[in-house]
Amino acid sequence: MTTPEIPKSGSERELLVAFLDFQRQVVIDKCLGLSKEQLSTRLEPSTMTLPGIAYHLAVVEEDWFASDFLGEELGEPWSSVDWDATRDWEWDVAPTMDIGVVLDAYRTAIERANEIVEAADSLEQMSVRKHPRTGEHWSLRWILIHMIEETARHAGHADLIRESIDGETGDFRSD
Amino acid sequence: MLNAFLNYYRAAIFDIADGLDADQMNTRLEPSTLTIGGIMHHLAGVEEWWFNEVLANNERAEPFASAPWDEDRDWDFHVAATLEPGTIRNRYQLAIDRSNRLVADVDSLDFTTVKERDGEPFSLRWIFVHMIEETARHAGHGDLIRESIDGKTVS
Numbered sequence: 384m385t386t387p388e389i390p391k392s393g394s395e396r397e398l399l400v401a402f403l404d405f406q407r408q409v410v411i412d413k414c415l416g417l418s419k420e421q422l423s424t425r426l427e428p429s430t431m432t433l434p435g436i437a438y439h440l441a442v443v444e445e446d447w448f449a450s451d452f453l454g455e456e457l458g459e460p461w462s463s464v465d466w467d468a469t470r471d472w473e474w475d476v477a478p479t480m481d482i483g484v485v486l487d488a489y490r491t492a493i494e495r496a497n498e499i500v501e502a503a504d505s506l507e508q509m510s511v512r513k514h515p516r517t518g519e520h521w522s523l524r525w526i527l528i529h530m531i532e533e534t535a536r537h538a539g540h541a542d543l544i545r546e547s548i549d550g551e552t553g554d555f556r557s558d
Numbered sequence: 559m560l561n562a563f564l565n566y567y568r569a570a571i572f573d574i575a576d577g578l579d580a581d582q583m584n585t586r587l588e589p590s591t592l593t594i595g596g597i598m599h600h601l602a603g604v605e606e607w608w609f610n611e612v613l614a615n616n617e618r619a620e621p622f623a624s625a626p627w628d629e630d631r632d633w634d635f636h637v638a639a640t641l642e643p644g645t646i647r648n649r650y651q652l653a654i655d656r657s658n659r660l661v662a663d664v665d666s667l668d669f670t671t672v673k674e675r676d677g678e679p680f681s682l683r684w685i686f687v688h689m690i691e692e693t694a695r696h697a698g699h700g701d702l703i704r705e706s707i708d709g710k711t712v713s
Contacts (some may be wrong), residue, residue, distance in 0.1 A: 398683065533689040
């Protein structure tokens, strides 16, 4: 693992988005240059797949930024899913999909998330929605840091899955 | 807030290693050569580097100072196979404790380091965010290795 080339000057908002963009790109890169069969590979006993990670992060992005922070309803395809019946829907369906469609969904969610972050008054701005149990709202700063660690942890899962498929490791840029 | 997120992930690493014996700490999920013991020992060195050497501008501490890095760039990972689990956990905890002491001496996240890379110093904020993403990414590696050892998943 290399240290990301993240600008050391600039605002806190730019710094957090740059770190998040780095991990997002790592996850996308891990999915590139593989056949559909390779993409369905699991590193057992874990049930995770590379497309599952990317599709999961797509809905996580939309859930935190558009839904929780701005208070919007989830868009499609997420809003039509029966989440009570299929809690892991995005994980299950992603390996059956064209990887281009999965990554487009992730890229679209990222673009929207970055627009939302840029438009916010400050990192202190609080989310419209609140925690269902504690009733607390989240600051944009908290959401950004959470997204960095969640994306990085999944990038770690993707590291080992990708290495098991074709030996690729690290923060590579393919295709 | 940054410190709280980093502490959460430090605790996650301890959780991933919780209850493992020496063989389990040295278990690989092939073809990766990573082990949970190796990850924890590596992160002890990463704490030492970023907080002791970069943030505080101190000399490298032992055992990292006299390690044979020239012979093995991944010494921190590899030597873990020869160490008792308790030794690895202690080294990580000692490094974390030192990091926390050094951070307590700094009054702002905008503090910038004496050490530079590409002509620019690091802010404490930059170091924190980097430590969060690095520790979280290694927790991701540890998640899959631990699940392969005994099915335990840590969230």
